[in-house]
Amino acid sequence: MPVLKNQYRSDRVLQTWLTQNMPQDFRGEIDADLDALGAHAAHAWDEARARTPTQPILTRFDAVGNRIDRIESTPVWQRGAEIATRYGLVAAGHEARHGEYARCDQFLRVYLHHIASEFYTCPLAMTDGAATALKASANDALIAHAVPRLTSRDVSTCWLSGQWMTELAGGSDVGNTEAEAWQDGNGHWRLTGRKWFTSAVVGDMALTLARPRGAGPGGHALAMFYLETHAADGSWNGIRIDQLKDKLGTRELATAEIHLDGANAMPVGALDHGVRLIAPMLNVTRIWNAVGALASMRRCVALATAYAHQREAFGKRLIEHPLHAETLADMQAAFEAAFQLVFHLTHLLGRSECGQADSDEQACLRLLTPLAKLWTGKLAVDIASECCEAFGGAGYIENTGIPQLLRDAQVYPIWEGTSNVLALDTLRALGKTGVGPILRSVERCLQARRDSALPQALATAASDIRGSLLDATRWLETHGDDSSRLQAGARALAFSLARAVAAALLWRCAVASHAAGDARPGHALLRFLSCPLSHLSNNAFAPAFDLLDPA
Known part of the structure; x- marks a missing residue:
């Protein structure tokens, strides 16, 4: 089985994003914590393979028949509060010292720790959401009583x-x-x-x-x-x-x-x-869901790539077989696009919460939250499935840990709203703002360093991204008065918008990386664009009900 390196130091996509998007003093302040979490993530993977898996145990009654309903957590969960408070997995997002970057700080930590936590990040997500909802409620008594406990860095006082x-x-x-x-x-x-x-x-x-x-x-x-x-x-x-x-x-x-x-x-x-009062909680937990999905993608790609470099078949290592390398590269490219979208979203949340977001950014935060959760949830399942296949028979054996990645990934499209629920939520948001905020946001990305000499492939990619968004705009205009057609196409529209925004953000990263002498993000972008961004069709609408016979 492959051995993971420090999951912070070895994550090229994360390192590039930090360099391009975060102030140097901010990076210096959080570097030690991220390094420690990256080392812990690698160690936790090895530790999990060396022990028998455990699950929570419910004991309903004590020895004399009293109802106690005691739940015993796993050993990893028993250490969960200590790690969460030491590294501020909730607290960092509510502290003012990093301003607009507070949520970036928090979710970088969550991204690195998520897999190692055995989904202890689930109640942390709801804890964060509860603190956010209470702060928005104007209930001063509850804010004073609960929020300090929910956002505490002291393991003796923290609440879930x-x-x-x-x-x-x-x-x-x-x-x-x-x-x-x-x-x-x-x-x-x-x-x-x-x-x-x-x-x-x-x-x-x-x-x-x-x-x-x-x-x-x-x-x-x-x-x-x-x-x-x-x-x-x-x-x-x-x-x-x-x-x-x-x-x-x-x-x-x-x-x-x-x-x-x-x-x-x-x-x-x-x-x-x-x-309406609980909505701020749902918005935050949907972002946690997207960060968790992204973390699962990264783990799958890292394991499958490491395995390909050491496993030999048909006389050479898997990575030397062109088709296998193509498959892994497709996984990596999709992950890179998703990374750009998710961490752009965390920055928007931080800017909104500290009062720095303009109206377009506020609208994009509302639109991109369901879009990012929807797309990354589905993508995590696809990549986890490819990871199982990349390991061959070992990917189907429980004690390798690989099947668990797929089983766990299936929760991302379900928690905090299924794909169809989120697609309809996107339609409601578009009904209020239109697609304009997304168009303008994407155009700002595509204007990055436009005076620089770019490879023709990157210039063409920008046109493709614009074209995809124009297709989505025309589709909305064409079917705007047909509620049935809008609802039937909402899922395809949501995937199209999510992929287009992710591509634009990856384009911006690729341009900056090209100027710094790194062609890899550009290669990831071109590979990502090899599949059409748009899932929409303007063909005549054939009702789905005609195909669905009763059981």
């Missing part, structure tokens, strides 16, 4: 938060939420109902949606509630753990099905429009 939304009737359609909120005789709010998928029940608090008793149907009548998972005596706060989910992947992460049985809670804001 959950985001409990999914129910049997209300998954993506949270308007069907059935959990009920009511007031007891002392005026305290209580929550009753079933939450079907909770991935941070081991945390200290949660934000959740519930319908106040007597409120009408639909999403607008939901309220967002804050609750702490345990009472002062350490017992569960009206929470019963029904079971831990038996999942395809992310098995080290304790995902529970729970019942709320009179859990003590308090509304974060008004007793309606809770979806």
Whole structure:
């Protein structure tokens, strides 16, 4: 099996991005932490191969029959809080000292640590999202009480938060939420109902949606509630753990099905429009999802490439076989484009939160968040599948660790909104802003160093990127009055826009790298563009329903 190098020092794409986008003093300040996380990532991979995999264990009753619902985490998870606080995996994004680069600082750390964490980054994502949502809520009491704990760098005071939304009737359609909120005789709010998928029940608090008793149907009548998972005596706060989910992947992460049985809670804001209040949390967790998907891609490419340099077949190393090298290069090129998009998005978030984003940047943050999450989630699955294949039979054997990369990757297109949900969300955002902010953002990328002498291939690539975006604009104009056609094409539109923006950002990187004497980002761009950016078609619309026979 391949041996990984320091995952910070050996990541050429990350190093180039830092050089081109981050101030030198910023890089100097964070370098030691990133180096340590990169070394830990490599060590953790070797450590994981040397031990028997473990999963969380739920013990419902103690020896004399008392209900305790104790969850025992894996050894890696038991060290999770210490690493998260030492390296500021949540805190760094909320600290003012790096200004617009605070979120870049945070997500660079998350990117390096994600695979080694055994998805401990999942509750960290929700913790970050909860802090963000509470800060946006204007609830001064809760902000003062919870946010310092959620963003703490002290392992003795830090909190984890959950985001409990999914129910049997209300998954993506949270308007069907059935959990009920009511007031007891002392005026305290209580929550009753079933939450079907909770991935941070081991945390200290949660934000959740519930319908106040007597409120009408639909999403607008939901309220967002804050609750702490345990009472002062350490017992569960009206929470019963029904079971831990038996999942395809992310098995080290304790995902529970729970019942709320009179859990003590308090509304974060008004007793309606809770979806609007929780939206800042969803935006942040979608970016965490994209960063996690990117980290999985990087791990797959690194392992498959390292293996190709040492494995011999048919008389020479795999890397010396042209077709195998082509396959790996395609994976690398897609990863490089995705990297540019995801970390551009983290910078936009940082600029927005510190008040430096202009109106176009604010609109792009809104548009690119679902686009990046949608595209990187799908891409991570594709690259993980190619990685399994690149290892041949070893890629199908569990104790190599390679199948787990594929099983875990499948969660990225599902968590925080499926591809179709995100595509429709993109349509809603475009309905408010149009495609103009993206067009202008891409044009700014393509104007980078335009007076420099460029290889003809890069000049042609810029035209191809512009052409793809113009195709998307024309498609929207053509079908703007046909809601059925818009919805049916929303997924193709979303992939087209995501790929075009990623290509423009990679073009900007390639131009700067060319000036510095490095042709590799340019080669990655041309390879990425060898597949058409646009997934759209203006052919006559044939309804999908005609093809779908009942089982």
